[in-house]
Amino acid sequence: MIERAAPVKQFRPVYWSLSPVLSLSFTTMMLSRFSGSLTRSSRSLLYSSQRYASTKTLRETLQDVIPAKQEQLKKLKTEHAQTVVGDIKVENIIGGMRGLKSMLWEASVLDPNEGIRFHGLTIPDCQKVLPPAPGGKEMTAESMLWLLMTGQIPSAEQSRQLSQELASKGQLPAFIEQLIDSLPQTLHPMTQLGIGVAALNHDSSFQSAYEKGMKKSEYWTHTYEDCINLLARLPALAARIYRNVYHPGKEIPAIDKDLDLVGNYTNLLGFGGNKNLTEYLRLYIALHGDHEGGNASAHTSHLVGSTLADPYLAYSAALYALAGPLHGLANQEVLRWQQAMQKELGDNVTHDQIKEYLWKTLKSGQVVPGYGHGVLRQADPRFIALQEFCESRPELMASSTIQLVKKTYEVAPDVLKEHGKTKNPYPNVDATSGCVLYHYGLTEYKYYTVIFGVSRALGAITQLVWSRALGLPLERPKSLSMDALEKLIKSS
Ligand SMILES: CC(=O)SCCNC(=O)CCNC(=O)[C@H](O)C(C)(C)COP(=O)(O)OP(=O)(O)OC[C@H]1O[C@@H](n2cnc3c(N)ncnc32)[C@H](O)[C@@H]1OP(=O)(O)O
Numbered sequence: 001m002i003e004r005a006a007p008v009k010q011f012r013p014v015y016w017s018l019s020p021v022l023s024l025s026f027t028t029m030m031l032s033r034f035s036g037s038l039t040r041s042s043r044s045l046l047y048s049s050q051r052y053a054s055t056k057t058l059r060e061t062l063q064d065v066i067p068a069k070q071e072q073l074k075k076l077k078t079e080h081a082q083t084v085v086g087d088i089k090v091e092n093i094i095g096g097m098r099g100l101k102s103m104l105w106e107a108s109v110l111d112p113n114e115g116i117r118f119h120g121l122t123i124p125d126c127q128k129v130l131p132p133a134p135g136g137k138e139m140t141a142e143s144m145l146w147l148l149m150t151g152q153i154p155s156a157e158q159s160r161q162l163s164q165e166l167a168s169k170g171q172l173p174a175f176i177e178q179l180i181d182s183l184p185q186t187l188h189p190m191t192q193l194g195i196g197v198a199a200l201n202h203d204s205s206f207q208s209a210y211e212k213g214m215k216k217s218e219y220w221t222h223t224y225e226d227c228i229n230l231l232a233r234l235p236a237l238a239a240r241i242y243r244n245v246y247h248p249g250k251e252i253p254a255i256d257k258d259l260d261l262v263g264n265y266t267n268l269l270g271f272g273g274n275k276n277l278t279e280y281l282r283l284y285i286a287l288h289g290d291h292e293g294g295n296a297s298a299h300t301s302h303l304v305g306s307t308l309a310d311p312y313l314a315y316s317a318a319l320y321a322l323a324g325p326l327h328g329l330a331n332q333e334v335l336r337w338q339q340a341m342q343k344e345l346g347d348n349v350t351h352d353q354i355k356e357y358l359w360k361t362l363k364s365g366q367v368v369p370g371y372g373h374g375v376l377r378q379a380d381p382r383f384i385a386l387q388e389f390c391e392s393r394p395e396l397m398a399s400s401t402i403q404l405v406k407k408t409y410e411v412a413p414d415v416l417k418e419h420g421k422t423k424n425p426y427p428n429v430d431a432t433s434g435c436v437l438y439h440y441g442l443t444e445y446k447y448y449t450v451i452f453g454v455s456r457a458l459g460a461i462t463q464l465v466w467s468r469a470l471g472l473p474l475e476r477p478k479s480l481s482m483d484a485l486e487k488l489i490k491s492s
């Protein structure tokens with residue numbers, strides 16, 4: 001019988017304080033939040049998960065749920081292999097495959113209007129049911145990982161045991177420390193993270209078992225072992241990069257076996273006493289964990305993993321996709337852009353001044369960072385959850401950086417609509433994520449995407465394990481030259 005340790009939160013009526021423009025776009029989410037209840041599908045998922053969850057470990061729970069998923073895939077293959085679920089237009093081929101339903105991804109599905117659901121659960125659902133760390137309120141990375149991997153809600157005790165397992169495996173090998181210490185301070189933190197993650201494959205269980213001729217049925221177990229070790233080591237790796245680049249020479253504390261993953265990460269970064277930042281990072285890391293499979297980082301991990309490259313190599317590749325300014329790097333770009341605006345216009349910026357600055361950005365041919373999305377057509381519910389976090393803390397609401405975020409989203413959607421290009425004029429998660437870090441003292445914005453990189457591992461490793469458990473094949477779509485495409489158009 002599962003214990004649901006996560007306290008049910010009271011939702012704060014943050015939306016009413018947003019501009020009319022955004023309030024409209026938030027309607028769907030507001031309705032589900034203010035109803036104070038879980039949707040029917042998520043409620044039934046929770047009830048079924050309560051039946052199934054137990055005192056088992058994550059690995060044991062996963063092992064239990066794999067056969068049913070394997071059976072589901074077998075049925076899809078045998079009964080529906082030829083069923084048509086969509087068609088391909090030329091615009092999909094030349095438009096970055098936008099909208100093509102063409103890959104399997106188990107843990108989450110993104111609806112253009114409603115946003116992300118993790119195994120059917122919305123963000124507010126997750127905030128209600130996923131266990132927080134002892135003494136904290138925000139869901140932990142461990143409880144989100146559990147949900148993503150198994151579709152079940154862990155008890156507080158299961159989540160705590162996973163924290164202990166991760167802490168016990170979190171120490172970096174000495175050669176990785178030396179490797180990271182040898183990199184120039186001027187090398188972007190994301191480049192350093194990718195290097196460190198790739199080099200961790202020195203100890204890959206998957207690679208070594210593959211060389212010894214392991215059977216296909218054993219792929220997932222070695223992948224799982226690598227994935228857990230990778231996640232466990234990410235805080236120490238990411239924190240070492242931060243310390244080397246921004247605070248060299250200061251001693252890094254040891255991993256604390258009693259802390260959750262994010263508690264340790266904050267401690268290693270040197271912000272151990274900063275409870276607000278730790279709680280914010282718990283929320284941040286849980287929320288950024290997964291965003292279905294088509295986003296550039298998740299898709300890269302999936303593609304590289306499909307070659308049976310080990311999880312370290314697959315995730316290292318994913319990090320370099322995350323490091324692009326149209327994807328994860330946008331959270332650094334938002335802060336850079338906002339600071340440039342503040343520098344030019346001063347602290348008490350008016351809505352009209354922001355409007356003018358937005359037009360200046362657009363007319364110079366740049367994108368407005370933190371706005372628009374490849375799939376979403378409404379404001380990102382992750383943005384809303386982070387805004388809600390801000391609204392609940394007076395110190396954040398008093399911050400000029402946070403106020404600027406708020407004022408910007410009060411005018412940007414109308415400007416972007418008038419500009420007329422972007423299909424989604426509303427804020428995405430990056431519009432606000434970095435500003436809170438900045439307020440709580442983590443001011444080095446070139447580091448921000450590294451935090452995203454620690455988080456995105458949750459979803460990427462989940463799918464790597466499932467891809468191997470389900471025996472998914474090498475990913476290899478068909479490409480066409482423009483000549484070949486024209487020929488096809490003529491003949492069709
Ligand atoms: C965690 C994440 O990865 S969330 C996304 C983070 N990225 C950003 O915030 C960067 C700013 N946003 C963007 O560049 C885009 O909205 C993307 C990359 C997120 C999505 O791109 P697309 O799916 O191609 O968006 P869309 O179909 O709306 O683009 C149509 C046009 O609007 C433009 N556009 C889209 N968003 C913006 C924006 N924020 N500012 C200015 N122009 C934009 C596109 O550049 C494109 O112009 P083009 O026709 O001249 O090439």
Ligand SMILES: O=C([O-])CC(=O)C(=O)O
Pocket residue numbers: 290291294295296297374375428
């Ligand atoms: O879904 C996308 O394309 C981008 C995004 O928001 C994410 O990966 O978190």
